[in-house]
Amino acid sequence: MHDIYNFVSGPLVWVSFIIFFGGILYRLISMAVLAKKKDVIVYEYMSLQYGLRSILHWIIPFGTVKWQKNPIFTIVTFTFHICLIFIPIFLFAHIILWKESWDISWWYISDIAADVLTIVVIASCIFFLVRRIVLPDVKYLTSISDYVILGIVAAPFITGFWTYHQWPGFRIMGIIHILSGEIMLAAIPFTRLSHMIFFPFTRGYMGSEFGAVRHAKDW
Amino acid sequence: MEKRTVMVYIVITLLVFSFAVISGFSQEDVSTIQDSAFKEKMRPPVRFLHDEHNETALIEECNTCHHVYEEGEKAEDESSEDMECSECHALDDGKNPMSLVKIYHVRCKRCHQEKKAGPVMCGECHVK
Numbered sequence: 639m640h641d642i643y644n645f646v647s648g649p650l651v652w653v654s655f656i657i658f659f660g661g662i663l664y665r666l667i668s669m670a671v672l673a674k675k676k677d678v679i680v681y682e683y684m685s686l687q688y689g690l691r692s693i694l695h696w697i698i699p700f701g702t703v704k705w706q707k708n709p710i711f712t713i714v715t716f717t718f719h720i721c722l723i724f725i726p727i728f729l730f731a732h733i734i735l736w737k738e739s740w741d742i743s744w745w746y747i748s749d750i751a752a753d754v755l756t757i758v759v760i761a762s763c764i765f766f767l768v769r770r771i772v773l774p775d776v777k778y779l780t781s782i783s784d785y786v787i788l789g790i791v792a793a794p795f796i797t798g799f800w801t802y803h804q805w806p807g808f809r810i811m812g813i814i815h816i817l818s819g820e821i822m823l824a825a826i827p828f829t830r831l832s833h834m835i836f837f838p839f840t841r842g843y844m845g846s847e848f849g850a851v852r853h854a855k856d857w
Numbered sequence: 858m859e860k861r862t863v864m865v866y867i868v869i870t871l872l873v874f875s876f877a878v879i880s881g882f883s884q885e886d887v888s889t890i891q892d893s894a895f896k897e898k899m900r901p902p903v904r905f906l907h908d909e910h911n912e913t914a915l916i917e918e919c920n921t922c923h924h925v926y927e928e929g930e931k932a933e934d935e936s937s938e939d940m941e942c943s944e945c946h947a948l949d950d951g952k953n954p955m956s957l958v959k960i961y962h963v964r965c966k967r968c969h970q971e972k973k974a975g976p977v978m979c980g981e982c983h984v985k
Binding site for chain 2: 640641643644730731733734737738741743749801802803804808809812
């Protein structure tokens, strides 16, 4: 058990962070090169002003017609995305690990808050799962990989919750928790989770084309 | 009150008292890690059987854990078992407990990781 713990909490953390940051760089550069070769028009029309204007509307809850038409989805998706990034960064149990390894620490949320927000994330994942199964248009666009990705995202939160509450088998669950977090980090650049890095560009380009060419809103 | 009744009461009181004293002594070794510098408890206290731990871990020198550092060097002949860790390991900014949490974790967990024995995960020490 010590060997496994030392391995997943040591070298594998390095591996996952290197894949995460290296992967982001690689995907950004290779996409930029590909666009230059096959779709050079993207560079012609990309506009900072119209791009940012569109991004701003889309990152504000109910800031677009789509968000307004689907209020429940809007609330769930915004809460989910904020919690997804917020919880792991400001969790006391994570910060103490940073403190032990790098002697750095920052503000943290209470364990009760973390508990509640984690339940929100897990519930959101169930919502997304049901949505994919129930809504015909979403179901049509869903492939197996979408379920796998949803599982990858939900796993660290379910296992973390389990470990924190010291439910039966929490030692194994703790190992799986660390491992699942590392899998998620490594998966971000190379799956549809890459919308994390590409959304400013896809949204920015849409905004640019709609703003500068069609003189229309895209929100 | 009858003399006999009084005697019974006295005996019962003595029995209860001696039980409390004996159980108090017999649990001397059963304790939790405490440090008065920790004000807000984020996790349950760590149960620690001092003598049993040191027998299992084959620790003979007090200053393996209760060390004293002078000018960055560990003083081999000195130990600090009469002190709280926080007397030397001061809190960041005088109030942030993170640095103190860290030194406790480094003392216990890192040794366990190196020796590949003993608890290393949060819930193994901070048992709910």
